[in-house]
Structures are given as C-alpha cells and as structure tokens.
Amino acid sequence: MEFLSYFGGVFEPTAFLLLLGGTIGGLILGATPGLSPTMAVALLIPFTFHLSPTQGLILLGAAYTSTVAGGAVSAILLKIPGAPANIATALDGNAMAKNGEGARALHLSFLSSGIGGVIGVLLLIFLTPVLAKWALAFGPSHLFWMAILGVTVIGSLDSKSFVKGLLSGCIGLWLSMIGFDDNLGAQRFIFTDVLAGGINIIPALIGLFAIPQVLDMFSKGRDSSVIEAIEVPKQRFMDSLREISRSGRALSVGTFFGSIIGLIPGVGGQIAGLVAYDQAKKFSPDKDKFGTGHPEGLIAAESANNAMVGPSLVPLLTLSIPGSPTAAVLLGGLIIHGIFPGSDLFDNHPQVAWTFINSMLIGQILMVIFGIYTATWAARIARAPVPIMAAAVMVLALFGAYSVQSSMNGVYIMLAMGVGMFFLEKFGFSAAPLVLGLILGPIAESNFTTGSLIANAQNGPVEYFMTGTLNIFLITLVIASIAYSFWSNMVQGKAVKKAQGATS
C-alpha cells in the first residue's frame, strides 16, 4: 500500500492543474478525428522539458487516458472513431445517437470508461511492484533479450505483415545507432552534420506520429465535405448512473478483456475494444440487438479500451516493454527525463512512479466528470475544418521539434522521419515497431556490450547469452512472438485467397 503515501503529490497546485489541463485537452484532442492519442502524447513531450519528471508524466498520463476516452465522442456523434481504440464504440454508440439517445450514449461511454479505467489502474498499482522486484534478478543478457523481445513483440503483433513489422523494428534499431558512440569513441552512420549528435527521440517521435497524419490530411485536397454531427437531446445524469449500475455483465466483460489485452505487449486498445464487444455479444441474451444501438455493446467496448490503459503500462514500467504504441511514446518521455523503467524507478524514484500512477487514478474520475460536461462542446471542435487541423498540427510539430535543442537539426530530423514514415505506412509498415527499435536500441546495445565483456571473462558469448533458464525463456518468447505472427499471417492470407476465390 506504498502508493497511498504519495497521493498528496497529485494535489499539489501545479501537478493538479496539469492533470486537469491534460484531461480536458486530451478529451478535445481525442474527440478530433485524425488526431491519435499517440500523436497527442508525442506533441506534448516537448512541453514536459520545463517540468519536473513527475509533472511531465502526469501531463502525459492524463493525455493518454483522456484521448482514448475522448475518441468515443466522435465515434458516437460523427461515426468517426477518434482513435483506433474507439472502432467498436461506433458500432452501437452511433446507432444510439441516431435513435435520439446521444446524451445517454455519451454518459454511458464516459461512465464505463471511468470504471474500466479505475480497475485498469488498480491492476497497474498492484502488479507493477511485484514485476519490478522480479526484474531485479535481470542481468545484462536478460535485459538485452528483453529489449529485443520488446521490438519483436510489437513488430510482430502491431503490424499487418510480420516481415514488415520486424523490418520496421530493424530500421528503428539502426537509427538508434546513428551518431557518436560514447563507450568506444567511434562515429557511426553519420552521413551529414545534422546526424552528428544522433537521432533525438523527441523530434523523431513527433515526426513519426504527427507528420504522416498532416500529409494524410493534405492528401484529401480541397475536400468540401462537411461532417454532420447528430443533435444531442438532454438526459438526466442520475438515470445514466442507475443504468450503468445495472450493466454489470457488459462492464465486467469489457474490463476483464481490456485488462488482459492491455497486459500483452503490443496488442493495444483497438483489439481490446473489438474483443470485448464480441465477447459481450456472446454472453448477452440480446445478441440480435448488438449493432442496432444496444447499450451493452457500447459499455463493453468503452470499459475495455480504458481498462487497457493501466495494464499496458505494467510491462512498460517494469520491463521497458510498452503495451501499446502510446505507451512506447511514454517510454520516450520517461527516458528523456533520465528515468529508466524497472526496479530503479520504484527504488530510486518512488515519488515519480507512484505520483504518476496515482494521478492516473484521479485522472479517470476527472475524465468522467469533464467528459460528460464537455462532450457536446468537444464534438463541435471535432468538426474543425481539416485545413485548420493540418496547419495547426504542422506548426505545433515544427515548434515542438525545434524547442527540444533550440536547433533546426531537430526539425530536419522530424521532417525526414515523418515524410519517410508516411511513405512506409502506404506500403504496410508501422511506426510503433520503428519507435520501439529507436528507444530500446541503446538499452539493447549497452547491455549487449556489457554482456560481451562479462562473457569474454567467462565461457564466451554463446554460453552467456544463450544458456540459463531466464535467457532460454526470453529467447523462447522472442521466437514464439515471431512464430505466432507468421502463423496468423498465413491463416489470414489463406482466408483472403478463399474469399477472393469465392467472389471470382
């Protein structure tokens, strides 16, 4: 119950204001189609430089939580999921809004998000210290395999093609090696002066997540289509509260599957929402009503995608393996403040770790309160014209990348990474494994170098890196993650061929 003694830090004026600002801002950003939670968190990182690590993490954590929940607003009122995590929300949420139950859908969405989110954060509170203690037993070889596992898991599971996912991870690992190697005093892959200092994570993150979305908005041209939002008639909050208290089945299905999926690195909220929706349908006696505006579908999807947030941070805070792309960006936010996940975080920086986790708990409550009262207002902002959004995100990205080192080098790196990623995405590559490679590359390399020195003094690298229960267990996980992805790609390919055969 160590976390209880750090609750005071959340209510310090600056910290609480950041929590409030992050929550409200995140709700608005989340409600805006085209602005993903990952991009929102990446764009916020430059602002955390001038804050203490605790305050910076509070801001990023609040934005993470509320952008996922805010995505439900546009999913319900515009039928455009604000984030991939809200795809399942749109299925019944929009149908409810069309049936004149928009306010009811928004209330139920935020209430179920809040309940799922609180349970998810409680899991984070109770699981993290146990795993962090376990991580104490890790030596350089294990940490090396953990870093490689992080890249392969997210490369295999978060991509449409496992070859391209792993290739993205390799590109990220290579990019992480660019610059001057401090340990051995050598310059590596420096083709231009801009790269002399290596690739700074923050401009790279901004470029990888913001610029492709800006270019995507450009690609629509002078699009004059207007998004019609559904009018929201008033609904008594107490009625929604009573309804949610009677929706135990959908809530527990959503929270259970969301939490479990959050714990699996690389899977993310989109899967959580869809799996929970599917399972809630299976468990429900009203299966036929799903998709026609049935509250159970909405409750299961929303409780799942927010229940996923807390557990997705468990592997991140203990083993440096992010559970989702947004968690990968959070890892970047931690590292730039000189804080490394694992036992070090809880032993040497308990104030930072526990205040951050507690702020996520309070953030869930604030998210429910402000979500319900700003939902219709946020929906209006969500209809902001695409040209304004594109120009605003572009300028914000330019300022953010410049402010990291007060140098144009950051801007050049951001632009190159962003434009490159835009084209790579068009061919099925994904930004998440590349980011993981970029962030985990230095961790993998430093442990590889230290491990090699130890191995040379012992029985050689093969025995040091490839033997021992934990090494074999981690290597098995690396192989299993790749094999699973290979197998699921094969199954998917066969299904597509079968479907094509049936239609021709």
Add this chain to the structure above:
Amino acid sequence: MTASRLQHTISSGAILFVAAIVTYISFTQEPADAFLFPRLIAIFFVSLAAWNFMRAVTGVAKVGVGLDMIELKNIVPGLVTMLVFIFFAAKMLGFYLASSIAFMLIFTLYDPAPLNDGKAWMKRLIVTVCFMAVMYCLFALLLKVQTPSGILF
C-alpha cells in the same frame, strides 16, 4: 506486373538498398568493437529486407494501399510549403512570421472556400492570428524557447 506490385517492388527495393548500405558500412568500418552490435542488427536487417523484396517481386506482400497519383498531387503544395518554411523562410524571415505565413498558406491551399470570397479570407486571417498568438504565448512566454528571429520576427 501490376502497378501495385511495381510500387511494392520499388519500395522494398529501396529498403533493401538501405539495408545493404548499412550492412556494408557495419562490416567495413573500424574500430570493429564499435560496430559489433550494428553488424548483428545488419544481418537481420538485410535478411528481412531481402525476404521482403522477394515477396514483393513475386506479388505475395501486397500489404498497404500504395501511392495514389491524386493523393500525391494533393500533398505536393503542402509539402513544398513545409520544405520552404524549414529550409529557407524560418531563418530568413523569422520563426514566427514564417510560421504564420505557412499556416495561412496551408489553410488557403486546402480550404474548399473559393479564393475570391472576402469572408473566407477574413476567417483565415483571424484563425491564423489567434493560433499564432497562442503559439507565441506557449513557446516564447511560457517555455522561453529562443527561435531564429531572421530579418523580421
């Protein structure tokens, strides 16, 4: 060979080319100790890139929507604006003035409102001024970021 397969082949060929260069540099540069980890990664990188290239050539790896000429044409004006801002205007005119021009230019280029509509121009100007005022407050006053001032602001 379909256009889509050609696109996939070209893109995967480009990645294979990069992987080959990374591998070549990793195995030819000194000191060898500093390139031990890059060599390890380069082996996987070039192997996966070669596999991906073979899949693209044989038409197996058709993941991703590929490039569309209309989309590319739409991107060009915005991208050129960004490039001009980053490589010339930001240092010459000053970060804030160049950003304001870039913001308004992009807003105008992609705004469906007709170019001879006076009200639309007023809206663009007001939105640009308001947004840049917020940016100035955030970065110059709050975060105290020193930006290139150029010949103007």
